[in-house]
Amino acid sequence: MADAAESEKILNKINGEGVSDDDFDLGQRLRSLRELHNLSQRQLAKRAGVSNAVISLIEQNRTSPSVGMLKKVLGGIPMSMTDFFALDVAPREKVFFRSDELTEIAGGKISFRQVGRDLTGKALQILRERYQPGADTGDTMLRHEGEESGVVIRGRFEVTVGEQRRVLGPGDAFYFDSRIPHRFRNIGEEEVEVVTACTPPSF
Amino acid sequence: MADAAESEKILNKINGEGVSDDDFDLGQRLRSLRELHNLSQRQLAKRAGVSNAVISLIEQNRTSPSVGMLKKVLGGIPMSMTDFFALDVAPREKVFFRSDELTEIAGGKISFRQVGRDLTGKALQILRERYQPGADTGDTMLRHEGEESGVVIRGRFEVTVGEQRRVLGPGDAFYFDSRIPHRFRNIGEEEVEVVTACTPPSF
DNA sequence: TTTACTCGTTTATTATATTTAACACTTAGA
DNA sequence: TCTAAGTGTTAAATATAATAAACGAGTAAA
Numbered sequence: 001m002a003d004a005a006e007s008e009k010i011l012n013k014i015n016g017e018g019v020s021d022d023d024f025d026l027g028q029r030l031r032s033l034r035e036l037h038n039l040s041q042r043q044l045a046k047r048a049g050v051s052n053a054v055i056s057l058i059e060q061n062r063t064s065p066s067v068g069m070l071k072k073v074l075g076g077i078p079m080s081m082t083d084f085f086a087l088d089v090a091p092r093e094k095v096f097f098r099s100d101e102l103t104e105i106a107g108g109k110i111s112f113r114q115v116g117r118d119l120t121g122k123a124l125q126i127l128r129e130r131y132q133p134g135a136d137t138g139d140t141m142l143r144h145e146g147e148e149s150g151v152v153i154r155g156r157f158e159v160t161v162g163e164q165r166r167v168l169g170p171g172d173a174f175y176f177d178s179r180i181p182h183r184f185r186n187i188g189e190e191e192v193e194v195v196t197a198c199t200p201p202s203f
Numbered sequence: 204m205a206d207a208a209e210s211e212k213i214l215n216k217i218n219g220e221g222v223s224d225d226d227f228d229l230g231q232r233l234r235s236l237r238e239l240h241n242l243s244q245r246q247l248a249k250r251a252g253v254s255n256a257v258i259s260l261i262e263q264n265r266t267s268p269s270v271g272m273l274k275k276v277l278g279g280i281p282m283s284m285t286d287f288f289a290l291d292v293a294p295r296e297k298v299f300f301r302s303d304e305l306t307e308i309a310g311g312k313i314s315f316r317q318v319g320r321d322l323t324g325k326a327l328q329i330l331r332e333r334y335q336p337g338a339d340t341g342d343t344m345l346r347h348e349g350e351e352s353g354v355v356i357r358g359r360f361e362v363t364v365g366e367q368r369r370v371l372g373p374g375d376a377f378y379f380d381s382r383i384p385h386r387f388r389n390i391g392e393e394e395v396e397v398v399t400a401c402t403p404p405s406f
Numbered sequence: 407t408t409t410a411c412t413c414g415t416t417t418a419t420t421a422t423a424t425t426t427a428a429c430a431c432t433t434a435g436a
Numbered sequence: 437t438c439t440a441a442g443t444g445t446t447a448a449a450t451a452t453a454a455t456a457a458a459c460g461a462g463t464a465a466a
Contacts, residue, residue, distance in 0.1 A: 026270060040412080040413065040414085041413080041414065041415095042412085042413080042414090050454080050455090051454065051455050051456070052414085052415095053414095053415080053416080053417095053454075053455070053456080053457095054453080054454055054455080055414095056414060056415055056416085057415090057416095057453085057454085059414095060415085063269075063452075063453055063454080064269040064270050064271030064272070064452090064453080065269060065270060065453075065454090066266075066267040066268060066269050066270075066422085066423075066453070066454090067229060067267055067268060067269075067270060067273060068267030069267070069453080069454075070270060081227075081288045082288045082289060084288075085284045085285045085287075085288045085289070124349075124350040124351070124352055124378075124400060124401075124402045126352040126353070126354065126376070126378070126400050128354050128374070128376070149400070151331050151398045153356055153398075171331070173331070195354045195356070195398040197352070197400030197402075199400075199402040243442080243443065243444085244443080244444065244445095245442085245443080245444090253424080253425090254424065254425050254426075255444085256424075256425065256426080256427095256445080256446080257423080257424055257425075258444095259444060259445055259446085260423085260424085260445090260446095262444095263445085266422075266423055266424080267422090267423080268423075268424090269423070269424090269452085269453070272423080272424075
């Protein structure tokens with residue numbers, strides 16, 4: 001018994017130190033994450049549907065949240081458990097994005113969902129765009145540096161580039177120099193879905 | 204104020220539905236893991252330095268363990284939190300190989316449809332790609348200058364970038380530096396359709 | 407100054423996770 | 437047959453996480 005107890009402790013120690021994400025600071029990570037998203041403890045708590053106190057306590061490492069709780073909290077950011085703990089192994093670049101992780105750029109009748117969060121220093125911007133029926137990019141034509149291209153996935157999509165205008169359907173695509181004034185519009189009755197790419201990022 | 208409250212609710216809804224690792228069964232995962240290592244609940248409990256009851260309760264999803272507890276338990280396997288949750292995104296589906304399928308980049312199993320004809324002098328390359336079931340980009344990893352990104356439209360698409368691997372579904376996306384060795388594969392049973400962009404064009 | 411907000415933190419209470427100790431069942435061996 | 441040790445599960449006791457409500461500080465506007 002004494003031996004067993006001792007070996008338990010030893011094993012514990014080995015495992016505890018060897019495998020566990022030893023100096024993993026859960027509280028600090030949550031705090032950084034929250035601040036990165038410009039959320040106050042109360043804002044995050046509200047979005048996550050939990051009390052604000054628990055955010056404070058977790059960030060101070062004064063409680064070890066249940067995974068259910070942690071999941072709820074992360075849901076308010078939003079971030080998955082996987083990604084939360086994945087940050088641990090190495091500060092590696094984020095490569096994969098679940099569809100709900102694409103950063104929403106504009107809501108309303110037009111939805112721009114960008115792959116990647118911060119594109120400063122990046123050369124490429126790729127977006128998944130949705131246009132409600134009748135939605136368009138406005139009266140003034142768009143103009144910016146770079147090149148732009150896209151593929152229509154769904155719907156009837158009117159693309160105007162300079163003096164050319166064309167209605168594109170699923171599978172159709174466009175490619176133009178972004179310095180030429182351009183405009184997009186959903187002229188169909190169903191939602192338009194289109195994947196576009198830009199270089200360099202235009203916003 | 205009213206606006207803020209409303210948008211919060213909306214966000215909450217989006218987050219709640221969108222991000223949660225919905226069908227993630229923590230108990231079942233722990234049980235599988237334990238059985239895979241031929242450990243009884245009591246053995247694992249002893250190695251982890253916790254009571255055997257808690258293993259039983261966790262495996263039945265009758266408690267939501269604190270992350271501290273889960274970490275201790277995993278320490279008895281041993282496995283890190285990172286890996287535990289990383290299993291979530293790992294290919295749980297069968298990866299199937301047909302031995303007679305040798306990789307042919309051109310035409311056959313993989314169809315690259317490029318937007319635009321001649322990209323010399325252009326900065327951006329955008330492709331609509333189709334992968335037949337089982338198709339991949341070959342044994343040797345791809346490497347080239349530039350950045351690369353894509354959005355999956357249809358199918359189950361396995362993307363490997365450096366040492367990271369992930370299975371992406373419709374709406375999911377990726378973004379990485381093309382100098383990191385990478386590879387693509389359709390591991391599903393239906394055709395994969397994906398829109399990708401590259402800067403500068405890689406071929 | 408006052409008022410009215412925000413912020414992060416803390417306290418007392420409630421809810422729940424975790425432990426200890428038992429239960430019912432199976433297997434192996436004397 | 438009877439033990440003795442194994443399995444996973446459960447009940448009651450205890451430790452701890454989570455809540456609601458308050459605190460003190462900071463900021464901005466009247």
